[in-house]
């Protein structure tokens with residue numbers, strides 16, 4: 335990239351969302367540049383998550399989260415099958431502690447039905463025990479369309495596709511400033527400047543700061559850490575797939591759940607802890623007790639000594655800790671500079687939604703190019 339060059343599209347941030355946008359838009363245009371601050375793509379939230387292909391149950395009907403999750407999961411299953419990306423339609427149980435939680439589970443089912451999620455049904459103890467013999471819950475919402483994906487392989491595949499379409503994927507390239515003059519955007523990195531006809535901000539946790547480089551100051555990201563524990567291989571068979579409690583009433587997470595990943599590791603978590611720093615990935619050992627207390631209600635044979643700290647990820651939340659309302663993805667043109675498109679607050683289900691967001695954002699960019 336040289337300072338004389340004018341790119342058609344510059345994408346800031348190479349997580350799963352930016353890489354999916356690059357893979358799609360490079361089918362239509364030359365001179366697509368993706369600029370990623372880290373030495374490799376996908377090192378942010380995109381590979382520090384549960385790797386779950388969500389069905390679309392939780393999100394407010396009509397929201398972007400609901401739309402992109404439901405469309406995105408369908409596309410993602412097809413994409414993974416076509417490109418041999420490890421994935422599995424495991425199904426998932428959202429379990430209630432007692433029959434009293436039937437109405438909460440029914441409310442979730444209705445929301446999922448409204449969002450177009452297929453196959454949701456309330457199931458009883460005998461059904462639960464056939465699938466998960468160690469889960470004691472009397473009642474659950476069964477979501478057969480939920481699954482898991484190898485997020486790292488997904489990012490690598492999207493990167494390969496983007497490159498084979500001719501996109502330039504530049505790592506170790508942090509965007510530090512931007513300027514708009516006569517309608518042309520100039521992006522500044524540590525090394526150089528480049529002009530761009532369209533710019534896409536998919537900077538994950540830093541998308542609010544990148545937006546401010548363009549004078550767009552409406553959103554603040556509050557990093558909310560999700561820490562995981564894992565079980566030793568000898569104990570991972572106590573759960574076969576995905577087992578979740580009812581989501582947290584605070585809206586800050588889906589509740590501490592069990593996820594059996596594609597490598598067969600059984601994860602417990604994540605919690606939801608607001609932190610001050612966007613790089614604060616510390617995994618607090620003391621949280622193991624909280625994990626245990628939540629998870630043992632679903633699986634009484636779990637032992638505290640089974641749990642050991644694992645990795646953590648940071649959610650790009652758009653609401654502060656005391657605010658329990660629903661926050662949607664923010665995907666749209668910059669109000670002042672329409673050639674700039676922002677993707678802000680892409681927390682869960684962002685992994686599931688990546689192909690759908692990629693298609694929508696590419697369409698928005700094509701309309702201005």
Ligand SMILES: Cc1cc2nc3c(=O)[nH]c(=O)nc-3n(C[C@H](O)[C@H](O)[C@H](O)COP(=O)(O)OP(=O)(O)OC[C@H]3O[C@@H](n4cnc5c(N)ncnc54)[C@H](O)[C@@H]3O)c2cc1C
Pocket residue numbers: 346347348349350351352353369370371372375376377378379380381382383384385386387388507508509510536537538539540541544559560561604646647648649650680681682683684685686687
């Ligand atoms: C604990 C946890 C569990 C989750 N579980 C799930 C799940 O099971 N299923 C699901 O669908 N979703 C899940 N998610 C959400 C999902 O991981 C995210 O929505 C998704 O990864 C967001 O992708 P992204 O590309 O927007 O962000 P990121 O992966 O964070 O990518 C943004 C990139 O931008 C780069 N960047 C930032 N600033 C700059 C700059 N100035 N210049 C250049 N590059 C820059 C960063 O280095 C980073 O690589 C989870 C998230 C967390 C934290």
